[in-house]
Amino acid sequence: MLAYGVAADFMDKYVRIGESTAIESLKYFVKAVVDIFSNEHFRSPNSNDIAKLLVVGESCGFPGMMGSIDCMHWKWKNCPTTLKERSFAFTELAKGRAPAVNYTINGNEYTMGYYLVDGIYPQWSTFVKTIHSPQGNKKKLFAAA
Structure with a gap:
């Protein structure tokens, strides 16, 4: 099933x-x-988890990235909506709390990690979505990555 x-x-x-x-x-x-x-596995990330996630994100060219969340392959139509975002990570993010992470991009300092997500996710400061119709090489590279 x-x-x-x-x-x-x-x-x-x-x-x-x-x-x-x-x-x-x-x-x-x-x-x-x-x-x-x-x-x-069904808990918020601890400091060791965060450190590992940041290393992976950095190696992919995304400093401060905690992970990439893509649920396009899940079929939620028959799933009760209360179960869709049951993760403790989502619970904390919904309250505006995210693990403290310090990193710098283009001379700007940031103190909160982020997740790369697709278009189904809400507009939260910890979610970075792709560019749907990228114009220019820089935006095309970001969308492809």
């Missing part, structure tokens, strides 16, 4: 289990994933 985005009633033909069994099994699977991985 997760891998192919199919409904629970599809499972009765595919693996020969009923819809209610498929749903119950999926709930157990999701609970297990949360129990196993939540302490390490």
